Each structure stands twice: as structure tokens, then as C-alpha cells.
Amino acid sequence: MSAAYPEDGPVEWPGRLMSAEVTEQPAVLRRILQDGEPRIREVAAVIAARKPRFALLAARGTSGHAALYGKYLLEIRRGLPCGLASMSTVTTYGARPDLTGVLFVAVSQWGGSPDLVASTWAAREAGAITVALTNNPDSSLAAVSEFHIDVLAGPERALPATKSYTASLLSLYLFVAALGGGERGDAHDDRPSLAPLPELAEEIVARRDEIRALASRYRFAERMIVTSRGYSYPTAQEAALKLMETCYLPALAFSGADMLHGPLAMVGDTSAVIAVVPDGKGGEALRPVLDRLRSRGADLFVIGTEREVRRASAGFVLPTEGVPERLQPILEILPLHLLTYELSRARGHDPDVPRAMAKTPESR
Template sequence: MEQGAKTVDARATLMASEAREAADAVRRLLAANASTLETLGETLRANPPKLVVTCARGSSDHAATYGKYLIETLVGVPVASAAPSVASIFGAPVARGDFLCIAISQSGRSPDLLETVRTQKAAGAHVVALVNDEGSPLAGMADTLIGLKAGPETSVAATKSYIASLAALAAVVAAWSGDAALGEALAALPAGLEQARELNWNAARDALLDARNLFVIGRGYSLGIAQEAALKFKETCGLHAEAFSAAEVRHGPMAIVGEGFPVLGFATSDAAGDSVREAAVEFAGRDARVCLADARAGEAATLPTIAGHPAVEPILMVQSFYLMTNALAVARGFDPDRPQHLRKVTETR
């Protein structure tokens, strides 16, 4: 497990520095894309698609999970995730239809993602690209380009670009649905991120210091954040983690949760969060090592959390999570900026 990185200062890593820039990135994102989002919202209300297809991999695909719940709960249009290999490996065409394609990428350069977007566009989809590199091939293919405005991200582990992707998806849905409460929550998000980055999540760092495996659970708006958390544990901490819905974890996986087994939960303040809270109580009753970010408990939770609009709470949670994970990686002897066997842009085919 040790990689000779014990002398790394957790406060000085690129991962920590870039994660702390998320508030400014979201400010830039919302300001720079205000007109584009308004126009897109008007277009989608006037001609609502029958289906939304998301195209993404890795952290961006976890953002897409978050977007799926936003769109299906606040707009009511079904959302499906495209399997990139269908286009890049199988070369299969897409049946023509009235649908929206949302492509999410930090680099906008992965060949399989680009091929998938090409097939969606050829089938008549309106392509919305959420991309950080606005000079990328993906940006050039977009019918609607939403620049993430995260700025350069050097650490292999994506942080601020992921948070910007979540904010961009929430902004698209707010513009499409006309949901005033979500719009107000987005306007307050940068200030909330500044507050969230100062919250003390040392309880999770300490609980996971000697862990080998853990479950990360969420539900609804927080499921995509649970998926991202599990990935970051693997990437930066050498820690095997699996993400589950608080409902899905009951269908078999929970059988291995017993005394000392680590569980990290992300509970929003809505009914979906109730499911996460119920699972956390059950696991704690088995003497599992449970750490819970609970928006209903707010800053009194085991992992202090900012309460607000349920759709925005997970974005605030992942801001706190990133800084905790960075510290955990260093404490476990890893350099979170230089994970083994990984590079910043993964060009899958």
C-alpha cells in the first residue's frame, strides 16, 4: 500500500488546491453560460424531447447519474446512459428519434465518447456538451456548448471539473423546468461550496485509515456522488470501495456488512435520504463502522453537512468529501496527485 509518499503535505497537493477552487469555477460557469442556458431552456420547453441520452465515462458518468435523477424527477423525461462501445466497438447505428444527447467530459477527447456523440447526432439528437476544454473535438460537435469554466485541472483525480459538471446539469434542469427554488439554490451554491470546504470530516478520515474495503451508499440525487466517492477511494487511497443505492444494497450486498465493516453514507434531506438514514441505522446496529453525511442533521451530523435544496446538497457534500479523501490518501501513504497506472486523459476506444 505504501508508495513513498508519506512526506506529502495534504494541504499542498494539487488535488486539495483544485478542489478548493470549485466555488470560483461554479461562479464562472453560471455567469458565462447564463444566456446559453436560458436559450436552451426555452428550446426544450417549446420542443421537449421524448428521451435524454447521456454520454460519459468515469467521474463524468457519475455526474450523468446525478443528471438522470434531476431530469426524471423535475422534468419527467426518461434518461438513458449510452454504452460507448456500441458505437466505437460494434459500429452500431442509432435509430432516428426526437431526443436530447448530453455529453459530459473534462477533456472532450476520448475517441469512444466522440464516436458515440457522432452516432447520436447523426440520428437527429440535439447535442448538449458539458466540457471543460472548449477547444476540444467534443465542443466542436455540440449544438449547445456549456463550458465548465473549471480552468486547468492538473491532478489526475478530477475534483473541480466534477463539481462544475454537477452544477451545469442542475443549471440545465433549472432552465428547462423553470424551477425557481432550484434556480435560487444554484445562485447560492458558490457561497455554499466555500462553506462546505471548511467543514471537518476528520471522522471519516480516521475511520478509514486502516480500511481495506467499504460500501458507499446514496439514493436519488446522492447516488452519483456515492459512485464518485467509491472511484476516488480507489484512485487516490488504494482502497477498494463499492457504491450502492440504499435500496439496492439490501438485495444481497448487505450480507457482508458486520462488525467493523466501514460504510460511508450520503443522505439528502428528502425521502431518498430517509432510505440512506435507515440503512445507516441498520448497519450501525450490526456494529459496522458507519460515517454519515446527513443533510437533515446538518452540521451536527457525524460528517457535518449543509442543508438546503435536496438537489444541491450532494454537490456540497462532495466538496467536503474531496478534501477529506485527499487527507486520507496522504495519511495512508499515497500521493493523490499521482495515482499508479493512471493518467489525466484516458483515451478509451
């Protein structure tokens, strides 16, 4: 695709909805910081006073990747043991574990997934402190939960969830930060790091012509691998999902650590690999993996620092200087949203309505 597409007006064209919703993300981040944070802090304060002993996160698909980010935050920043709920143990097998004093966070765009609603209700009956984090305050999930956090993304009409994903990440970040306690030396106000996020997101979205040129590189790719580590591993998973549902590309996401335990064997000089390389400990841990990928001749596309992009086959430099690693996933996914949109269009597809239609909005 060599020409830009109109963002406004009555003209209908494939991908119009996804394109507009990707572009809205800076405004959504600004709305959460201005209007959503007081409610998030209020909920977190009540929960912190009840001193949960453990946390469980429940979600599927895109929301599941946001929940995984929340898991990293809870474990690293709050020192709270945390797991991902297996909802079928409750909904299919009828298990009723004792969840007294457990923080149960259900993440869902629309909040209508029957198994998520049933699992959350069962958790509440079993003694859990239940929180629904959704883009729909009138949802069934919000109704069965003790607490609800609205991510304020606004209506999302394209089937691939984009703005609700970044909204969920920021809302989870604010929630975990407001819980207090945990990581030594991390009790300071994060406002200086949070305030620039909307402007940095605008800067990234404005570079869509750069992404369009990069997308043409993979127009005829037959499969892709996405890898990262730490806080950015959920970004790799979400990028792989978007490649599959909008471009119909077989895409596999691996932790950098897992790449070295078998999957590296399938990488050769015709393999396209996207590496999300955060500026921080996760990026440092990923460097040996990048060295191995380069040694195998992989076509390595890096999302990250200028240093790592220069060493790759292609890449996109993120404006993350001064942004803590734990906040970088909110920015990392933006060029990948644009990449999947542009690649889908270049391959002749409509990213607004993936042809499989296997995923419904209620399951997001």
C-alpha cells in the first residue's frame, strides 16, 4: 500500500474503523489520566485496606495479554503472588477453590463472556475480592463484581481490539501503583513518567508513513515469530494475535527465554522475527537471544531503542528515553497496531472484519 487513507468523512474503505481507533489511543490515555485515575485510586485504596494475600487474573484473548501485564506489575511492584485463572476448572469441572482474601481481577473489553462472568461470580461467592476492569460499565461482568473500573476507551467498532488494550494496560498500571507497598524505592509518585505518555503516543501514531514502508517488507511473509521478555512479553503475545486475526499469518509468540529451548531450531535465513526490546532489564535479558537470531540469519525487525534497531534488519525506534520499563508496553504496542493494520491492507484484507469471525466482541 503506497497511499494514505482518509481518516474522516463519509467514504467507506477497508480498515477505516481500525485505523481511526488506533489513532484515538493518545486521547484515550489522556482521558484515563485526567478522568479515570480518581476512581481507580478509590477502588485500590479500599482493596489495599483489606490486605489481599494472593491475586488471580482472569481474561481471554487481547484482554488476557493485558492481564498478563497486570501479573508482572503485581508480582514485581507489589510483591503479591499472582496467577492466571483457569476458568474452565470452575465453569466446566465445577471446582470451587477457597478464595478467601484473594484479589480476583477480571479483564474484558465488553464484559459479556459467559465463562468469565460465571468464574467471577463463583470467585466472589468463594470469598474473593472481585474487580472487573472493562470498557463497558453496564456489562454483566461489572454487575457481578464487587468493584468495577471503567477503562474509558469509548465504543470500539473494529473487531481487532486496539484502544481498549492500551486503555486496559494504563488502567492496570494505575490500579497496581495505587495499591501501595511492595517494591523497595518505588513508592514515589509516577506522575512525571505518566504525564508524557499521551504526547509520546501521538508522536508514534504520527509516524504511520514509516510503518507503512516497513510493512511492505513482509507483504509476502508466510509466517512470523514475535519475541520479548519481562514486562514486554505481553506485547509480543498481543502482536502475534493481531497478525493472525488481521493478516491471516501464522504467528507465534515466545518469551526470549523460551526461544532458546527448542523454537530457535525453526529459525533460518528466511524467517521473519519481530523482537520487542525494552529499554531496561528485559531488553538486557533479551540480548543473547538477539545475538542467536542474528547468527542464524533471521530477518530481525526490532521495536525498541535506536542501538538495537541499528543492529537489526529493520526496525522502529521507540521514543522511550526516560520512560520506566514498566510503562513502555503502553507505547510498544502502538507501532505494532499500525504494522498489522498496514500489512493487512497491503495483503488485500479488511482488518476491520477478520474473515474467520471466530471471535465475538463479547469474548474480548
